[in-house]
Structure formats: C-alpha cells, structure tokens
Amino acid sequence: MAFVDNKPVAFKLGYELDKARFYSWLGGVLPAYRGHAIARALMNLQHQWCRGQGFTSVETKTQNRWQHMLILNIKSGFIITGFEPEPEDSKILMEKKL
C-alpha cells in the first residue's frame, strides 16, 4: 500500500500461481492522487519483492476500460499473451519476465 500523510491512497495486490509465477491481481490509486507515479512505484516494488522471493515472471489481466493500467503495463515491460472474449469488456492477458 502507499500512504500520503498516513492516509492510504493506493494498493497493489497479488498472489502466487506457482513457485515461478506471480499473479498481479488488483491495484488502484485514489483519483485525487493519480498521475504522481504512485502506481509505477508500487509496481516496481512488487516486481522487486517478487524477484527476491524467486519468482521469474508476473502475469496479469486487464481490460480496455482500464486503459491507464494497460498503458502502464506495456511501458513497464509486459507483453500481451492472450485474449479472453467477454460480452461486456474482453480481458487482455499479459506477462512480464522478471
């Protein structure tokens, strides 16, 4: 989690898929605190922590409606590995080698 003046303003959450693969599940920054590189910092910390735990890749899923997350993922080295069609908003599968 990220805090500003002791107030929680952002989080990044994930879990182990297996010994080598970590799944980055959920994340968000309160609207008033966006655009200050908080999500980027949390992602960097998550990947640093994952390397320390012995994970060799991070997987995630996102959707077109989360376009800022999609952009951040691509700029951070994730590649698109799959696509899950869904009636409302299809899922984009992504992976980054650590």
Ligand SMILES: CC(C)(COP(=O)(O)OP(=O)(O)OC[C@H]1O[C@@H](n2cnc3c(N)ncnc32)[C@H](O)[C@@H]1OP(=O)(O)O)[C@@H](O)C(=O)NCCC(=O)NCCS
């Ligand atoms: C996606 C989200 C976490 C980004 O948080 P943030 O702290 O504002 O992001 P950062 O300031 O760290 O920005 C990192 C990069 O993301 C991209 N980005 C973030 N906000 C953007 C915007 N408004 N427009 C375009 N690109 C944006 C940029 O590439 C940016 O890098 P840059 O500043 O070098 O251009 C935030 O917008 C959010 O909580 N969105 C709603 C929840 C969500 O989408 N969760 C993910 C679901 S899969």
